[in-house]
Amino acid sequence: MTHCTATNQNVSPNGNPSVDSMLSSIAHELVEAMSDPLGDAWRGTTKSGDTSENADLCDWSYGTVHRLSNGAYYNMIIGAKRYLIQQNWNAKLQQCAMSA
Template identity: 60%
Template sequence: MSTCSVWNRVVSPNGDTGVDAMLSPIAHEIVEAMSDPLLNAWLDSKGDENADKCAWTYGTTYRLGNGAYYNIAANGKYYLIQQNWNANRQTCAMSV
């Protein structure tokens, strides 16, 4: 599957394709807002913010019985959330 596509098009981890599809882009924007609240902080040489560097990358993924992909499980729910740039490790990661 292409890393530039939404994985859960027809099925979703929690049975709500619309909401599940919005979670990763919302997390992406929240991370950027936290790391660059004034829009004048860190950018890479291409002009990307930290979450942009890892957009559409998910790390290790798993597949549910309904065919939906996820990479985070919490409180009985499953989520497919993109990785973000880890400046200390100089790579995309799910944690700091």
């Protein structure tokens, strides 16, 4: 799954498509704010030469995803909730990953 809209926009892991769809974007911006609080410094560079903010390097990259019976996708479980959150650039591994 590497695209910006879900296959079925009427379902979501937690029964709230509007909120569930915002969570990955919020996590994306939060990761960038933590790694570059001034917004003018951190740029990652991939082996192919792409230079962007760390979360931008992994836009719409979710890693291994699972599908619920309602058709919604998720890749993370926290407590009883399931979430679809994009990966982040791991400079050491030189690839998108869920954790550092």
